[in-house]
């Protein structure tokens with residue numbers, strides 16, 4: 001693949017694919033987003049089209065039927081999808097994390113078994129760390145995996161906030177496999193748990209994995225977030241990520257590694273939603289008149305637009321920088337944290353400014369900005385809150401600058 005020389009420059013391939021996704025978003029996503037949001041309806045038709053476009057296999061290697069593209073190109077695609085509706089990027093996001101876990105840590109058999117079906121979108125993935133009492137402090141999870149006499153593992157526990165929890169066919173789930181491990185993270189294992197997509201009470205091979213009704217949310221509608229109840233679910237040792245010999249006790253480290261690329265992904269979503277809010281504000285401010293002229297002609301509004309555009313560009317640069325470093329095989333934990341922190345806060349701030357520019361109409365469900373206003377705060381929470389990003393950034397800064 002050709003390498004772009006500046007942070008924002010795109011290769012011909014990146015230009016072609018982002019242009020294709022932008023057209024798809026303009027033609028297929030934006031026109032249906034409001035209706036699906038208001039009815040909290042899963043965008044089935046859009047997902048089918050995304051399968052045809054190959055968007056579930058962007059980062060999966062060609063040998064498994066994917067496009068084999070890098071994180072930077074993926075971030076560009078996610079920005080475009082989120083410009084349309086962050087719920088659509090949410091459908092791809094957990095799938096991307098699942099693919100990453102398999103590509104980086106999976107056994108050959110696990111890759112062969114899952115990646116081809118995941119590349120086409122026939123099988124879609126979710127990932128699950130959070131529990132009702134645990135989000136930021138992942139080491140505090142309580143769900144357990146116990147090895148039985150026959151060599152199989154039994155999973156028990158309640159998981160929370162699983163994006164794509166119902167419609168996915170495979171969930172990468174973190175379990176406590178050694179309750180006595182000290183520190184606790186050394187006793188955690190990631191299991192690849194299969195289930196029937198769209199089914200709330202699994203039977204047969206997938207018995208013991210139930211999906212309660214989806215959680216009602218302020219925004220991020222259409223894509224479901226659910227609890228998952230593991231109640232005696234039986235997993236073969238082959239379904240321990242990386243295999244039993246190498247995977248037991250490694251789940252925490254595997255998941256934290258995946259969260260690093262997940263943070264670049266959320267940063268790209270922040271850029272996308274902010275970009276859309278700016279577009280809406282630029283249009284509305286030239287249409288709406290007060291005191292005899294379009295509000296865009298008032299300096300106070302122009303200053304808002306200027307700050308919005310500047311922050312978006314800065315957020316985009318941070319996002320691409322973190323992605324490019326990861327693609328180059330460099331350490332990018334600090335940069336991914338910075339990108340996630342800045343871009344998600346930018347998403348919320350820019351959306352709020354666009355909302356203010358819309359005056360009373362911003363408060364009406366007739367205007368798109370109302371949806372963005374409910375969607376943007378999610379990005380402050382998922383893949384680690386802003387407080388957690390600051391903890392990561394602070395820790396890494398001190399590690400890199402030890403005296």
Ligand SMILES: Cc1cc2nc3c(=O)[nH]c(=O)nc-3n(C[C@H](O)[C@H](O)[C@H](O)COP(=O)(O)OP(=O)(O)OC[C@H]3O[C@@H](n4cnc5c(N)ncnc54)[C@H](O)[C@@H]3O)c2cc1C
Pocket residue numbers: 094127128129130133134135136137160161162163164217220225378381382383384385386387388
């Ligand atoms: C719509 C949605 C989708 C999600 N999807 C998924 C998913 O697919 N898979 C999954 O595993 N999880 C998912 N999550 C869960 C998400 O990752 C957690 O909500 C997030 O990590 C925060 O955890 P928490 O909600 O338990 O908050 P808590 O950890 O309880 O934190 C509460 C507050 O305390 C702050 N805080 C916590 N610790 C510290 C500290 N040491 N210092 C300072 N402040 C601190 C936090 O920043 C926050 O402001 C999703 C959440 C939402 C809302």
